Amino acid sequence: MPKNAVPLYIVLVLSLLDQISAQGDSDKADIVVAFHASSSTSREDFQSLLTFVKGLVSRVDFDEGRARLGVLAYGENPHVQFHLHEYRTWTDVYNAISNINDNVRSNIVDTSGALIESLIMFDYQYTRTDVSKAVFLITDAASTINDNYLSDLTLVMQNENIEVFPIGIGIWDKSELETIATSPKNVYTVSQYSKLQTLTNILRQDVQSLKPRETGYDLVVILDSSVSQEYFDWMTTFTKHLADTICIDDGEFKVGLLRYSTDSNVQFNLKDYQSSGNVRKAVDNVRYQGGITNTAQAIDTARTQMFRPDQGDRDYARNFILLITGQNKSLSTSDAWRAAERAEKDGIQLYVIGLNINDSVELDETSSHPLTTYQYLTKSKRELELVPPQIYADLLRMSKNPPSMRQRPTIPTVRVLSTRYPVKYRTSVTLECVVDSYPPHTKVTWYRVTNGDRTEMEKVTDYCGSTVNVPSLTINRADFYDNGNYVCTAENVAGVGSSEETRVIVSGACGLTKVDIVIILESSASVNDSNFQKMKNFCKDFLKNADLDSGNIQIGIVSYSTGVHIEFQMNDYSTSQDIMEAIDAIPYRNGSKNTADGLRIMRSQMFTAANGDRDGVPNVVLILTDGWSNISSQRTFSEAEQARAKGINIYSIGIGLRDTRELNDMASEPASENSFNIQDFDEFAAVSDQVFQAVCLGKL
Template identity: 20%
Template sequence: MNITTRCVMVSTVWQALVLGLVLTASNLADPIQRFERDNGENCRTQTDILFVLDSSGSITESNWPKVLEFVKRVVLMWDIGPDKVRIGIVTFGNKAYPQFQLNTYETKDEILSAIDDVEWKNENTNTSGAIRYMCDVAYTVANGDRPESRNIAFIMTDGKSSVDYEGEQTIPNARAAREKGVSIFAIGVGDQSETMPTVDGMAAVIDVEDFDSLEEIESSVVAGTTNCEIPDCREENDIVIVVDVSVSMSKHTIGIRDFLFDFIPLYIPFGQDYVTIALISYSDVAQLHFDLARYDSTDDVTNAIMEELVPLYGETNTGSALRLLKDEVLLESRGLRPLRRQIVLLFTDGNSNDMDDTLESAAELKKQHVEIIVISVGNWVNLIEVNGIASDPDSHNVFIVSDTEELGTIADSLHNVLCVANNNCSSNPCMNDGDCRSLVNNYYCECRRFYLGRNCEYYCPIEADVLFLLDSSGSLGQQGFHDLIGATNQLALLLHSEQDDIGIALETFADTTVMVLDLNDRIGKLSQLSSLIAPYNAGSTDTAMALDMMTYFFNINKKPVRVAVIMTDGKSNDFIRTFKAAAMAHSMNVHIITAAVNVHDQLGRLELRDLTSDPDVKNLFFYNTTNALLTDVSPIKNSMMEAICNDVDECQSEPCQNRGSCIDGIFEYSCECPEGYTGVHCERECDGRMDIVFALDASGSIRRSRFPYLKQWVYDFVTQLEIRKGRTRVGVVLFNNVTTIAFNLNDFTEKQDVLQAIDILEWTGGQTNIAAAISVMRSMLTPAKKDRITTTTDIKRVAYPRYAIILTDGQPTVDVLGTPVQAIQARLEAIKLVLVATESKFENELFRLISNDPDPSFLFTVKRFSDLQSVLDSVIKTTCDTINECLSNPCLRRAQCFDQIDRYTCVCPKNLAGVNCQKDCVSRIDLALVFDSSGSVEEYFQLAQNESRRIIEELSVHPDNARIAAVTFHDFATVEFNFDRYNSTEGVLNAIDFIHHGGASNLHGAMELLLSQIFNGENGDRLNARNVVMIFTDGMDYTKTATEIAEVVQTMTSKDIIRIAVALGEEADLAYLQTLVTPGSRPDSNVRTIPSGDLNLLSDRTQRRNAVHTTSGLCALV
């Protein structure tokens, strides 16, 4: 706007001044202190305001700070900004001194800071020069004047212009500015202030007695800058004003009283056809001053407030005030109008003497659709309580000021809340035919059945129970806990329903667990969900107990969808119990979503991963603070709604192969494989019904730093398995000096729980006891019949393949001799032993003894721990035998065939023998196998055992036919097993697996042992059976004399014990062996030779010929 044509825009008050009214501080009405008007477009007028300040000597240096403080307080009341109010300052003494122009600063803080730097000049009073500068220079576009904005100047002076400085031009210059569209308000201070013509020169003149009285005109000065009329209250509301007058608020009581005295007449049209008001104050107890029906005029209400609202200095019993309001004020007999809005205007600092009681009382009011607005006053405000009392959203319904002098700044906003009937449903936010209801600064959608969400945007055609579990322990803190309550309110509001489709519960946990609302409470109304409250308990964090209570309540209600939202800092007091309780919940198909606050340590994050449903990336959310969680619940919301509605079909890509059935889950899928297939996608052609126990070496040689390689290998193995009821089961043991069961086969039915259980395994150190590990694995895979066969399913399960997979880095250091014994027993129990060895000697004989035959299929070795992944697929394949070796019916004469990995075993009926039960063998013999384990036969020791197995295969091992015992000898002799130990060919074959010891060749000791402990009429030795000894050795016994040897041979001859020798190697002393054996028809008839050479290339034909030749005679023995 051009200055010459600018219209003068002044309010009604200042228009009166233009007609000649001069205001003084003594006759000004009490103004509302410090408010910003914001009641519509007319109140947002852009204004360019200049302060023209007399800084001459007559002001005095002591009064100058009072001038600047006045200007600052007035500036505080305006809405400052480039498109709102602009401020400039000019001071004058001998001449005008521009301090800053209209476009120098854009923010209130910058202007306030600049005011502090304005200096006092101590010169003459050139008022006319200041006005001329103001009009000709300051109000120009270059210096920030906006053509479309109002121009208002406040000139403050304490006396007449100096004559020597064109004092006679003051009024003409003012008149000229007036004619150019500048509204000038003169503020005269003291008795000597210059009289200015109000009609044609000034918009108004305000006189105050002294500089200390400037604060009395601040609001009037602000009011003079706007032409806004106070809008009518377009809402017919019942308003109950509740004022805290306790000791913490006593210093603010009078300020609140004065604010209400000014606010009500200016902002609220009072009366039965408009707004009715009641007043309650409280300290130790609440007092009703007047109810909604008491007064029908503004004067009566404001006078009553002035008379009755006084500080009481007691405690802060906010709960009593809210209960009084509910019980004695919000009644039709007390003036309540049922079809009107009921609004509570609460002035408090939130520091009640019982916050839980206060929040509960507020919740009861909100359940009755009472809307609560909180004005928090002071610097020590309990935001937890204040936000908990107020209606949602807190950002609109909580007003915070540090002092009552700032109450005026919220007057317009408060008027909007109380009086302006904003239709928050005007944008039609509710989707899917939901009905919208407008609230104070908010709305909610009443959704049709099966629709949920703030805007009914989620379609969830299923019943569900949702349980919120909030950590209220000491590690979280009270403020943190109430942030969790706020976040829960936001999430719960998404679930409001007038039906019973969604059950909602709230549980808190610390030392104890409290079910604040259980699923049977049937909460679901918006008023209930927006006011969820719970007490803060402090103490330690017993997450396990909370999970146990959660599963109990879910189990009672049995809705098809169960969702738990846990908010915690992750530090439970019992990690293992928590994990087991979470696993139980997972097995009940409870989908757990976790919001974790301030959890940065590895163990805490591990616990949370174990707690949360898979996948973690979709269900586990980390926040640095509880406030961050409170302000952004969207990730939790998305996961929660997907868990309830499951509107994303993860099976859409048809991931399951080989006719597998895809089961759509929450953020994931699973494949149920048909018979004959298994794997994550049913990609492997084998049966997925098996039991697998992993044994992880946790001894000192593994070291803590390398143990994670073992865990990761087992973890990756398990991810490829089809773990569910009726299919693959997994157990894990850890071994060092002793063996510990980490978890059993029946502990977990969900893959995620198995994986999480692997995740928490810990290295312990110690020695290496593989024997104990195998023993425990045997007990897990072959429990007692009474323990495992109780149902039809159990009976079927016994026939499923069972695998014991051992991961180690070396030979056992504890119970070394017991290791092969345990391995043999495992194989006899049809347990397939698989050994994965790391950083060990690949030719380790003990490893060969442990793993099942054929060795290449069950023994895997890698050089480094980091290479373990290279054998993962091969080991997995070992558990998936795709070829049934029995399909060709290799077993003859009705013998039973057992399919094994890359081989088969025939169980022959009595009197039949051979690999395929192809021959008759009716011999009744007790055969003792004697193996030389001395140092000289090391390269032949394994070959000797293999040869003995082939001989055994050609016999009918049966209690009524052939019985087998075994002895080994080196420095001393040992009974490996007696005649009554094994009653089948398969048992003996598995049992012939001995460790080579080295040392001297004490054959004499072995023969004496045969006489004393084998052929003694005990331990299975039969008196009516032929006794036979087969000795595998390479030569002489140098531990005894020839005479001593001859004596023991003679004793065996006298007992009719047939002796056969198998010479190991071409260098064997055959002549010596001839002295040991039973004489035959030919000199060498009872001495057989296993030739030397490359043992790995030794022909099967040679071994078979020797075995047949030997056993053809044995089968004839009766």
Template identity: 20%
Template sequence: MYFLLFLKSGDTEAWKPDAILADAGVVPGEEGSPQPSEPTPQGDPNCLVDLAFLIDGSSAIGKRRFHIQKQFLADMAQALNIGPTGPLMGVIQYGDSPALQFSLRTHASSQDVQRALEKMTPRGGLSNAGRAISFLTKSFFSKAQGNRSGAPNVAVVLVDGWPSDRVGDAAQLAREAGINIFFVTVEGPLKNERELVPEPDFAHKAACRPSSFYALPVASWAALGRSALQPLARRVCRPERLQCSRTCLNSADLGLVLDGSSSVGPANFRTLLRFAADLSRALRVAPSEARVGLVQYTYEPRLEFGLDAHRSRAALLRALAGVGYWSGGTSTGAALRFALERLFPRPRPGRRQILVLVTDGRSYDDVRPPALEARRRGVKVFAVGVTWAVPEELALIASPPAADHAFFVDEFEHLARCVPRILQAICDDFARRPGD
């Protein structure tokens, strides 16, 4: 997940020769050559996030407000306790064009961040926050820049009044790339200035949902620290709420329920596992993002691994490859009930619960009671049938409308065709969810 903070300021950092850096929007300076003067603190392990602060350095900001922004960032670094096992922080400054001030890998302590902030000077020009968001999406959250797998990516955009360009489309692309976008807006436009704003209600459009969590309006620059510092620090360190990005696919817990009965056979069971792997490859698996658990069933269900067992996509795929075929009967109702109890014992705030059940025949037991229980709990169920599965039974298992959540193929080799259809249905369900 990603955090963005936009502030208008001057350039300081560089990673390449100066001519190349200028073209890339990176300012020559200290980037890539940090000089720690004291032992490096480890940071707060309860706040493992990667943060991008986008600061406003436009001509309209002025020295006083630019200094307030720098002080706000310094206080944030201190409040969050920057360190390699906790939050990491980088800064992009925007004016006419954006520039990297320093990346996530440059400074490993709050003190080093504060010293770097002191050197920053404003860039000038217009307040093009939209260009800065695009710049961040393309280049900031990469492994080369210090981004850590599994750490939420958060961007906090600080805006003086209103941006000079449009931010909605750029922010949507950032969210789809996995960045959680906060907007801190200070001294919004007066009534007679609103016609000058290129994108009315820009913060609500660009910030993640719910906007009451991701957007922080501040009445004046003098009130920035006392109004936004602690609320923002608390929200940044709540990974269970940072589900904005990953929109349709990565804000969910996915339970896979696979038929291991005798009629499936070892070869077809390997095809079932490839189907499960294909679904999993579409997810960004991490403790704060998508999690996947697996149940195999015959007469009885068996938990192969729970939602918390694998903390990365690579680990999950290895585990799927190692699942053994069981063989037995087909008690689909019992398997569905077991999956609800073991994978989804209780609702998790900010996280959707999805079950994908695959069977190749008619169930020995009644599937209706556990299917109704899944609906009562708000668990979305997809039912996939192969060869001898009964379409009417798939419709009973699947969440309504069955046309969107029940699928049938006549051969195991055709299961791969269902993967894009299921993923699209998951995204369609997400788009229809109640907004704020």
């Protein structure tokens, strides 16, 4: 090294310490000077270095404890000459410096080792949280070993609020210096030792800007009061023990408390008590209140109502929730996990303590990770009493910056790709289902839905798919029993997700055999023209599933109000197009409700050989009405009875009926399968396939 190097070190660092001394009694600093002494460094230069260190400490008031100094020499290995707390008087420090031996010189440069040792020096026994910290690392050479650890060590320094100032002498490639520095502005280089003095004024400004970053821990304890009184007493005892363990009196910790079961109740806020004794007294006033385990609401209440500046939350402090529960599951596992995600997104980490928990799935994902740090599962009051010191130690070891939010499991999102799946009789159809799930789903199930009730689909020959890898369901050789609504569900650890309903519509089966059908339409005043058009649309929708063009199915229609009008007979039209056009041409005729004569004309004038009725072919009637008959109503039942006695199968459809007795009396037995009541005329589309299915199944 050049002979003038050490004196310039002295000029440099003394300028820094002048600023520390000038900051006033309220400002304190801990500084580590790390230097590399190569094997070529002469003993004279080494003694000059010791002189520099003595000059350095001569400007510091050790007796007042405002500033402390540690000295570290490094080469292949770091060698601590003395720690920050080791000497507290000028005389002791001076003698310690004088005793430093020159056997620390080395041509190997392990800067990573120097930074690690500096961290240890700051953390050794008597670390101070209320002072600024800095490492001045002076080197004329880049690392020769372990340089791959430097970037990680810089992150650690930043998390620990330690400023690192690398000073390079004669180093043209600044990449390593920039990696070491905790801020880009902290990097300094000079071309030779004689130029170091040019940095003096700049570094004075850096030292002036060094301020201790305030640290602290804001902790909200959440007690589950849906447990037994005994368990709740365990929790309050634990909380008092915790208050005695952590440092509340010196302001490092602030504690708030929330009790919850069905509802969440803030017992005291972070700002309310500044001593462990007062916290203990406040906990003694917390009373047990049973109820439902609404964990999600409790976490959200703590996040939104307690971690607030006006309630004592400090912007520089780390925020933690400590949730204590004795329940395996809360009101909603998924909601609890979403609340935990929201808390972590706001920078709040969650400790979870479980008392005698048998199933920890919910708690595993409610707590922050790793579980070895953030979760404690205890089996007794004694085990619970051992937890506070462990949590306190964990907190002190934590990084100053919280990790990012960790996604919790979510209930699978399940979608069917169509709301309707038409299929020809005895052919196949695939009900397409897509599942999005985190974590991956473990089960897929299809259900048939009947009147709101779900029946699980059996995995037999005619049904395949419905697996984790193939969630879609394929129906082979579909028949009319497959008509209806279906839903697809998928399950993971978060719960079961369900698709919307999709409908399978089987057509063509009635075309395989012959049937004669008459539709009776009510055209009374209560129906009105608009709703009568909806009735006609129902007729066309109903018949779209029938194979009309084969001649196997014949259709006739009669309408009634005060009078009865045969719109067309069963043998009038033989093609689906002609039948649909004939339905469109049916006029609305206002009047009363002469249901009895509508049934009579159907039986006596339409189911006749002359008008198309065929021997040996089933006779089917559909009657559509929106209310009780008001002309000869006493005859309605007898007319229906006569028609049924003639072998005519009657299916009745009511619209908006509160009293369905007449509707059921007209229908063939059993009325529960052959009578349908919808709420209004707009629901015809929903019942069309259902009626067609009933007709076909009833005659086959």
